[in-house]
Amino acid sequence: METKAKGEIIYSNPEGLHKNPAYSQMVITKGSLKTIYIGGQNAVDKDGQIIGKGDIKAQAVQILNNLKIALADGGASLSNVIKWNVYILESQDSRAALQAFQEDMKTMSHPPIITGIFVSSLAQPDFLLEMDAVAVVPE
Numbered sequence: 001m002e003t004k005a006k007g008e009i010i011y012s013n014p015e016g017l018h019k020n021p022a023y024s025q026m027v028i029t030k031g032s033l034k035t036i037y038i039g040g041q042n043a044v045d046k047d048g049q050i051i052g053k054g055d056i057k058a059q060a061v062q063i064l065n066n067l068k069i070a071l072a073d074g075g076a077s078l079s080n081v082i083k084w085n086v087y088i089l090e091s092q093d094s095r096a097a098l099q100a101f102q103e104d105m106k107t108m109s110h111p112p113i114i115t116g117i118f119v120s121s122l123a124q125p126d127f128l129l130e131m132d133a134v135a136v137v138p139e
Contacts, residue, residue: 007033007138036074060100
């Protein structure tokens with residue numbers, strides 16, 4: 001009888017690095033895991049309409065909804081996300097978007113690692129931010 005190795009996901013905040021409850025410093029994966037890579041998501045609904053023009057918080061909510069749809073299709077949820085990249089239009093105040101993200105992140109047992117990057121423009125002039133994600137699911 002063949003046994004399948006199980007995967008392990010370790011969230012770590014090493015001594016000597018800042019500990020913040022909103023994110024982890026590193027994630028280590030081992031064993032049998034399914035990895036899901038989600039490309040940059042913008043505040044566009046299923047009909048291609050931009051949601052929240054001029055409102056970064058509304059756009060953040062739509063982006064999270066899009067990420068949840070993609071994750072579900074891959075057999076995952078927000079709790080499986082280990083890495084976010086957030087691209088924020090440089091003229092925007094990121095605090096409103098981060099508040100929207102934190103509402104969903106409060107449900108995560110382990111916060112992911114996060115990179116926030118200010119950019120001069122995104123693919124469409126009405127986009128105020130974009131996110132991509134990496135999720136892992138033990139098999």
